[in-house]
Amino acid sequence: MQISLQQVVPDFFETGKANGSQLWNQDIAFSTGENVHIIAPSGSGKTSFIHFLYGLRKDYSGNILYDNNNIKNYDAEKFATWRQQNISIIFQDLRLFTQQTVSQNLEIKRLLAPYHRESRITAMANRLGIEGKLTKLCSTCSYGEQQRIAIIRALQQPFDFLLLDEPFSHLDENNRQKAMELMQEEATERKAAIILTDLKKIDYFKAERLLYL
Amino acid sequence: MELSYKNIAPFLTAGQNKVSRWLSYLGLGVGVLLLLSSVQMYTNINHLIRDKNTRKNGTDFISITKTITNENMGRDNRFTDADIKELQRQPFIEDAAPLKANAFKVSANAGNMIPFSTDVFVEGLNTNFIDTVPDNFKWNEGDEFVPVIFSTDFLEMYNVFAPSWDLPQMSEKTASSVQLFLLCHGRNGDRQYKARIVAFSDRINSILVPENFLAQQNKVLEGVDNIPASRVFLKTRDANNPQLLSYLAGKDYHINKDKTKFGRVKGVLQAVVSGLAGFGVLVILLALVLFSFYLQLMIARSKDNLQLLLTLGYSPSWLSKTVAKKWIPVYVSIIVAALLATQLLHLGFQHFVTPARGELPIMIDWTVLVIAVLLLGLSVAINYRLVKKSLTEL
Numbered sequence: 001m002q003i004s005l006q007q008v009v010p011d012f013f014e015t016g017k018a019n020g021s022q023l024w025n026q027d028i029a030f031s032t033g034e035n036v037h038i039i040a041p042s043g044s045g046k047t048s049f050i051h052f053l054y055g056l057r058k059d060y061s062g063n064i065l066y067d068n069n070n071i072k073n074y075d076a077e078k079f080a081t082w083r084q085q086n087i088s089i090i091f092q093d094l095r096l097f098t099q100q101t102v103s104q105n106l107e108i109k110r111l112l113a114p115y116h117r118e119s120r121i122t123a124m125a126n127r128l129g130i131e132g133k134l135t136k137l138c139s140t141c142s143y144g145e146q147q148r149i150a151i152i153r154a155l156q157q158p159f160d161f162l163l164l165d166e167p168f169s170h171l172d173e174n175n176r177q178k179a180m181e182l183m184q185e186e187a188t189e190r191k192a193a194i195i196l197t198d199l200k201k202i203d204y205f206k207a208e209r210l211l212y213l
Numbered sequence: 214m215e216l217s218y219k220n221i222a223p224f225l226t227a228g229q230n231k232v233s234r235w236l237s238y239l240g241l242g243v244g245v246l247l248l249l250s251s252v253q254m255y256t257n258i259n260h261l262i263r264d265k266n267t268r269k270n271g272t273d274f275i276s277i278t279k280t281i282t283n284e285n286m287g288r289d290n291r292f293t294d295a296d297i298k299e300l301q302r303q304p305f306i307e308d309a310a311p312l313k314a315n316a317f318k319v320s321a322n323a324g325n326m327i328p329f330s331t332d333v334f335v336e337g338l339n340t341n342f343i344d345t346v347p348d349n350f351k352w353n354e355g356d357e358f359v360p361v362i363f364s365t366d367f368l369e370m371y372n373v374f375a376p377s378w379d380l381p382q383m384s385e386k387t388a389s390s391v392q393l394f395l396l397c398h399g400r401n402g403d404r405q406y407k408a409r410i411v412a413f414s415d416r417i418n419s420i421l422v423p424e425n426f427l428a429q430q431n432k433v434l435e436g437v438d439n440i441p442a443s444r445v446f447l448k449t450r451d452a453n454n455p456q457l458l459s460y461l462a463g464k465d466y467h468i469n470k471d472k473t474k475f476g477r478v479k480g481v482l483q484a485v486v487s488g489l490a491g492f493g494v495l496v497i498l499l500a501l502v503l504f505s506f507y508l509q510l511m512i513a514r515s516k517d518n519l520q521l522l523l524t525l526g527y528s529p530s531w532l533s534k535t536v537a538k539k540w541i542p543v544y545v546s547i548i549v550a551a552l553l554a555t556q557l558l559h560l561g562f563q564h565f566v567t568p569a570r571g572e573l574p575i576m577i578d579w580t581v582l583v584i585a586v587l588l589l590g591l592s593v594a595i596n597y598r599l600v601k602k603s604l605t606e607l
Contacts, residue, residue, distance in 0.1 A: 056524065076529045076605070083526030095521055100223055108224065111216050112526055157526070 001067055001086070001160040003053060004029040008062035010048050022211040023049065025062070030193055032160045035184070037207035038197040044213045046197045047092055050165040053195070054089050055079050084113040088159040090167045094150045098139040102130070102149050105138055110156035115190075124152045128178055144170040151179050155186045162187055164196040177204050218539045221532070224518040225511060234507050238547060240500030245551035245588055247493030249581050250558050255486045256578040257562060272307060273452035274342060274416050276444050280467040291441035305457045306449050310339040311442030312419065313427055317399035317434040321408070323391050329380055335361075335395075336419045337427035342446045345412040352423040359395060360411040362421040363388070368413065385413050399434025417446075418469075501592065505599050512603040520607050533601035537593065544592045548585050555581060 009018045009025050018024035023038065024045070030036055040046035051057045052064060055071050064071050066082070074082065097105050106121050125131040128148040133141055138149065147170050154162065162183065168176040184206070187194050196205055197213070279290040292311060300309040315335050322330035340346045343362060350360045365385070372382045383391070393408040414421065431437045449457055452468075461468055512519065523529060559577050 076523070080523070080526050080528035080531075083524075095524065097224060097518055097521065104223060108220065108522070109525055111220055 001032045002029050002065075003161060004063075004065040004068075006063040006065065008052065008060050008064060010045050010052075011059045011061065013045070021213055023213050028211075030161070030195060032193050033191050034193050034209065035187075035205065035207040036193065036195045036209045036211065037202065037205055038195065038211050038213055039199070039201055040197055040213035041199060046213060047165055049213060050089070050092075050163050050195075050197060053161075053163055054087060055082070085158055087161045087163065088154045088157055089163040090150050090154045090165065092165040092169070094146050096138050096146055096149060096153075099137065101135055101137055102141065103134045105149055106134075106153050106156060109153045113157045115158045116156060121152065121156070124155065124182065127182060128152065128175065142170075144172075144175065147171055148175065148179060151183065155183065159190060160192050162192055162194045164194065166198050167196070168198075168202070176202075180204050216531075216535075218535045221522065221527075221535065224522060225515045225536070233503060237500050237504035237507060238543065240496055240503060241544075241592070242547045242551055244493050244496030244498075244500050245548055245585070246554050247496060248490055248588070249493075249551055249555040249577075249585060251486050251490035251493055252584055253555055253559050253577050253581050254562070255483060255490070256580060257559070257573055258482050258486065260573055273449050274344070274446060275449065275452045276312065276417070276446050276469045277461060277466040278444050278469070280465045289441070291443050292445050293441060294439075297442075297445060300445060300447065303457075303460060305451075305454050305460070306447050308341070308448040310342050310446050310448075312417075312444040312446055313337045313424065313440055313442050315397075315427060316431045316437040316440050317397050320396045320398075322394050322396070324394055326391060327380060333395075333420055335422045335427060336444075337424035338417065338419075338421055338446060339424065342417075342448065343414060343421065344416040345414055347411050349411055350423060352426040354425075354429060357407055359406045359408045359422055359426055361393070361408050362412045362414050362417070363410045364418045364420070365413045365415050366418050367420070389413075397430050397434055399430075401434050401436060404430070404434065497588070501595055505595070508596070508599055509603055512600065512607075516607060519604060523604070523607065529601065529604045533597055533604055536600045537597035540596055541593055544589055544596075548589050548592075552577070552581070552585050 005023065005026065005028050007025055007027065008023075013024070021044070022028075038046070038049070040049075048057065048060075052060055055074060058072055066086070071079075071082075097108070100108075102125075103121070107118070110116065110118065110121065122131060122134070125134055128151065130141075130145050130148050130152075133145055133149075138146060141149065147167065151167060164183070167183075168179060171179060180202070181204075183194065186192075194205075194207075196202070196207070201210070279285075279292070281290060297309055297311055300306055313336060319333050319335055320330060321333045340350065343350075345362065347360075350362060352359055368383070368385065368388055371380075374380075375382050389410045391409070393410075395406045395408045397404045397406070408422075431440055451457070458468075519532070522532065556577050559573075560575070563573050563575070
């Protein structure tokens, strides 16, 4: 499995803004099994890049191919199947159902394409220190706790690519490491790729490629 | 565990406006009941007045004769070809056909079966004007059998007098099975034919034989080619049209109108019932619109959650189907309740309105059931399309 970028440039970029980027306006491919770390300062289009890869936005020129299929041509049903089976994401803004419990937030994703048993949710919550929050409303959790909920949710499905958009911004060092370990274990189990974007280099993310946006 | 509506229900904000939801259910129930009971009533009316119907495809059939007065008694008061052509030209008359009579003498008897013999008259009429024309109402030259269409009034009359003549009373079925003999006598000779009643007519007070049989006998037995008609049958959109009535009065034509009365009563009843059915359809549409507002409100209130479900990989068509399916039991209950109420109304109608038992079937008509199933399919389909459209627009 491969995600290929062909001369992708956001429509809203001023001329020349993509110059010097190792991703924008380049031909580049990511394959399953590799870890890619993308370092991007604020305003360089980091979140847009992740949203383009996940198919949430199409306001770019160039092409993004998933196994030679242009994702711009996917319809809503195809995107649904793709997001169930091939690609998972942790949004920078988390996108949780704040009026539901933590368990409901995790189950609604797990049930869609079950990769783990329900008991695994408790084990992951234990590992990231939020086991006591499972029955609580999401809105009552701190941002750091919500970030860990979003991480666990992303790991409930099968995937070839795991997209991470600043996944640890509100976690302390200890929790960041625990979360990263968990994600790398899960990706290895699936022989999947992790594409992580952040403002600065994260030392405990063992990436084969380091790219600057 | 398979995903179902139960799993996504907590993510959908149920419409707070329960009143609008229940009103739409009630509206749908009332509309469906109105429509179903109107259709049932329509078939009931058809069933009850079928035997007395003189209307066919929305037209009236009436017969006219020239009014016989003391002044014109001695003259030939039959219709000429020119009279008939003039009638046919009138805009309010769709068609006119002469009821041709026999120029020869005819007597009928039932052989040895019933000791009965009488002089009769026979007439011929274009089959388009006859209400009951079976396939075997045909005669070819050389045939010894002549099919006869008999007036139901004549049979009734026979049954009134039969006991005093020591003759058996007869049902339509028995009368149809009696072998008759027609003895035709003219100045050129005699002919005998076997005959049988093949149908009964409510519209035409006569004994009808195929037109070509009559023409041939008139020619062979009496040497008459074209006999003028005493009666003419008219086909018209409305037998009570004032223009038609004043035209006929002006011509001194007498109308045999009693036969049109059932047709008019039935027409008025059917129009009333059709109006009720139309009102039912309107109420159903209003109820569906009201329910669609409720659904749209629910989807609008749950917009963020639904958007997030789609982002997480939920398929729009699965979501539409699952949300739409939730209301199938509601629709089924409403329509089954309306069907039961229609059945009760039908039984009530039988008990209180129709005087004789057994005139109507006990169960509601199959068309009502078909309409109920179609309405169910329509409601579910509209629901599904609406939810899918709303989800696509998110």
